Amino acid sequence: MRNPRAARQAGAGLAIALALLATGAFPASALESRPGASALPRATPMRDDPWRWPVPAPIRVVAPFRAPATPYAAGHRGIDLAAEGGALVVAPADGVVGFAGPVVDRGVIAIDHGDGVVSAIEPVEAVVAAGTSVHAGEVVGRVASGGHCSSECVHFGVRSDGEYVSPFLFLGGLPRAVLLPLDGA
Numbered sequence: 001m002r003n004p005r006a007a008r009q010a011g012a013g014l015a016i017a018l019a020l021l022a023t024g025a026f027p028a029s030a031l032e033s034r035p036g037a038s039a040l041p042r043a044t045p046m047r048d049d050p051w052r053w054p055v056p057a058p059i060r061v062v063a064p065f066r067a068p069a070t071p072y073a074a075g076h077r078g079i080d081l082a083a084e085g086g087a088l089v090v091a092p093a094d095g096v097v098g099f100a101g102p103v104v105d106r107g108v109i110a111i112d113h114g115d116g117v118v119s120a121i122e123p124v125e126a127v128v129a130a131g132t133s134v135h136a137g138e139v140v141g142r143v144a145s146g147g148h149c150s151s152e153c154v155h156f157g158v159r160s161d162g163e164y165v166s167p168f169l170f171l172g173g174l175p176r177a178v179l180l181p182l183d184g185a
Contacts, residue, residue, distance in 0.1 A: 050171060051092040051093045051119075051136065051167075051170040051171050052090060052091075052093070052136050052137050053081070053092070053171065054081070054089050054090055054092050054119075054121050054154065054156055055081050055082075055083040055088075055089060055090075055143070055154055056083075056087055056088065059081065059082075060082040061079050061080070061081060062080045062081065062082050062153055063079065064076070064079055065078060065079050065164075065165075065166035065167065065168065067164070067166075071163075075164075077157050078120070078155050078156050078157030078158070078164070078167060079155075079156050079157075079166070079168070080148075080149055080153050080154070080155050080156075081153065081154050081156055082152060082153060083143045083153060085143050085144070085145065085152060086142050086143060087142065087143045088139050088141075088142060088143075089109070089121055089124050089139070089140055089142060089143060089154065090136075090137050090138060090140060091111055091135065091136055091138050091140050092111075092119055092136065092156075092167075092170070092171075093111075093113050093119070093170070094113065094133075094135050095111040095112050095113040095114065095119075095134060096111065096112050096131065096132070096133050096134070097109065097110070097111055097112075097126075097128050097130050097131065097132045097134060097140070098110045098112045098130060100126035100128055100129055100130050100132075100140075100141075101130075103122070104147075105146040105147060106122050106123035106144065106146025106147035106149075107122065107123050107125050107126055107144050108120055108121070108122040108123075109121050109122070109128070109140050109141055111134060111140070116160055116161040117158065117159070117160050117170075118158070118159045119157065119158050119159075119167070120155075120156075120157045120159075121140075121141075121154055121155070121156050121157075122146070122149070122154065122155050123144040123145055123146040123147050123149060123154065123155075124140070124141035124143065124144055124154065125141050125142045125143075125144040126140065126141040127139060127140060127141050127142070128140045128141070158170060
């Protein structure tokens with residue numbers, strides 16, 4: 001027979017997680033998994049020096065990372081961040097610009113951070129060229145328009161050894177979600 005107390009606690013935990021997802025305070029990727037894929041990328045993303053957000057505060061996630069079921073399936077291979085058109089875009093961490101230019105209808109900047117980790121930000125009007133070394137927080141461009149983000153949004157993606165992973169694995173400043181038991185339950 002099912003334990004009613006355990007069921008209430010599990011339901012409360014799910015409700016809290018869904019509420020955090022709705023506010024953008026908890027990455028959707030934490031609730032998702034792909035069959036046959038590990039929960040973490042091969043490179044260890046949690047570092048002593050968390051990355052910087054590529055856009056200015058206040059940070060508002062308008063679309064979370066959604067891992068695809070297979071490498072070629074639908075998903076959202078990054079996070080979309082609210083940003084005003086023309087706002088400065090900065091390098092999230094030290095690296096070398098691997099690409100800066102147009103891709104179809106939008107400007108893209110890709111930065112190689114070493115150890116198999118590459119970040120990409122779009123739509124961006126680049127102020128740096130491929131081959132340029134950049135430091136965390138250094139201006140690399142301005143918010144432009146194009147792609148699936150309007151001029152009020154940038155898409156921020158990260159690949160580890162060629163596999164897309166949630167940028168939340170690299171960013172600091174987000175508190176971990178902790179589920180607590182219900183009082184008197």
